[in-house]
Amino acid sequence: MPDLNSQVIAALLPVTCRKVFVAYSGGLDSxxxxxxxxxxPSLTGKIIAVYVDHGLQAESVGWGDHCRRQAESLGVDFQLLTVDARASNGESPEAAAREARYRALRQLLAVDDVILLAQHREDQMETLLLQLFRGAGVSGLAGMPITSAFGNGQLLRPLLDVAKVDIQRYAQTQGLQWVEDPSNQSSDFDRNYLRNEILPVLKQRWPALDKTVARSAKLCGDAAQMIEAWAKQTLPTVFDSTDGSFNIADLSILTATQMNCLLRHWLGRMGLKPPSQAVLQTLVEQLTTGRADALPQINIQGHSIRKYRQKLYCIPELSLQKDAQIKCWAPEQEQMRxxxxxxxxxxxxxxGLSKDLWQNALVTVAPRRGGEKLKLPGRAGHHCLKKLYQEAGVPPWERDIRPLVYLGGCLAxxxxxxxxxxxxxxAADACYQLDWRASESV
Structure with a gap:
């Protein structure tokens, strides 16, 4: 490979690039x-060096000061972000720090902005091996992509195919100054253990290991893209965009592998992380087979996966809670949370609802308590809500949380x-329509 130079950056930058954020830790790579x-020269005035202070080490403030001075000496803008990187129960410190860092960086980008990360070929090798040890599939073994969507902009890893030795050589030739994170020498973390204890031994036997493993990651990435393309094309045939459900009425044409793939993509669309193979197996066994009238459920990642009338639903657990309070709806109030x-x-x-009746009555919102009846326009007799819900195919869990609106104490x-x-x-402009749906934050 020729000497490392700025063209490795230029080759990836989009033509419409507005701002270029550089994730800058002060270490060698960044x-x-x-x-x-x-x-x-084309990036003059566009570069912002961003230092993320995780607050996990006493030296982090000093590293931030170093980054600020270096950015000023290079004539680029500097931004410091402070994040809470403490791990929650069951979460690794590495994953918590990474998620906190990415969450903060993602918020910086506007349309046509990019952020550059300094991961290189050995980082890619470490990522693939760690994923392999965790039993990851093709998507996990694809490692890190060179380019990906990120917030409102793009994330680029221009050094991903560059060897660590080339980065070191460039830094020495240019006389660059950087800081060393002492925690990198600790093998308590999985990545550090792999880097410090395992890879040096492997590279003695296979010196070009980083290059060959990176090639495997590229091949896995190609396969993952093909699977992704198939899933995107096939998922709409079983996905109902009106309620987000997954139709399992006729899945006989799918193999078990294809079924698992579609379930993963469906759950991803519903905001969940890719589930383990064990969770997928449970989903298939309990939710896609068995009696059609069964009502099984599985709780994962703060969501409840439920089955009703040959459809699967993925519902945030918060939204399943019944709002038991009776609330008054003020006349000027257009919406109620x-x-x-x-x-x-x-x-x-x-x-819809008569505006005149609404404006001249006490409007209250209350939960279902059981036994309510309703006479529908153009339909003879009063009908229990239970029967109406069954006729309309309203899932059982939704029947208790869907609010009822009363005018003057009468169910309206x-x-x-x-x-x-x-x-x-x-009558034109004389009615109200009521819409009930989950807020975007749920």
Missing amino acids: TVLLDLCVGL LSNGYVLRRSAASA AVAGLWVAEWAWLR
Whole structure:
């Protein structure tokens, strides 16, 4: 490979690049990355060096000061971010620090912004081996991508195919100054143990190990892309965008491998991390087989996976909690937030609840208590809500949390579904429509 130079950066930068954030820890790798960026005239005035202080080491403040001075000497802007990187129960310190760092960096980027990370070929090798030891599949063994979407912008790893020795040679040739993190010498962390204890032995036997492992990561990445493309094409055939459910009515044409793949992508679309093979096996055994009228459920990652009428639903556990309070709806209030994260909105409509009745009555919102009946417009007789819910295919867990709206103490509407005949009206600009849905934060 030719000598390391700024073209490794230029080759990846999008033409429309606005700001270039460089994740700058002050260490060797990120110091070289920042220097390479400064060597590109096209980036003059666009570079912002970003130091993330995890607050885990006493030296971190001093490292931040070093980064600030170095950025100033290079004539680039500097930004310091402070994050809470403490690990929660069951979370590794490494994962907690990484997640906190990425979360903070992600918020910096606007459209057409990029952030550069200094991971190199040996980092890629370590990532793939760690994933292998954890039993990862093809996506995990693909390691880190060179480019990926990140917040509103893009994340680039321009040094990912560069050997560590080339980075060291560049730093020495350019006379760069960097800080050494003493925690890198501790083998308490998995990555450090691999780097300090295992890889030196392996590289004695296989000197080009970083290059060959990186090649395997690239091949796994190609395979992962093909799987991703298939899943994106196939998932819409079983995914219902109106309620986010997964249709299992006819999955006989899918192999077990394809089924697992689609379930992973569905759960990812619903905001969950990729589940383990054991969790997937449980999902398949308990939720996609068995009696059609069974109502099994599995709780993972703060969500409840449930089955109803040959469809799977992924529901945040918070939203399953019943808001038991009776609330008054003020006349000027257009929306009401419920304690379980749902939002009830009122909007003008040409058919629905009579505005006149609404404005001249005490409006209250209450949970279902059982035994409520409703007479629907154009339909004879009063009907129990239980029967109406069954007819409409409303999942059982939703029946207790969907709010009821009363005008003057009389049941007038089931939010988002029905309006009682006595409160119903069809007239331009004389009605209200009620919409009930989970807020974006749930």
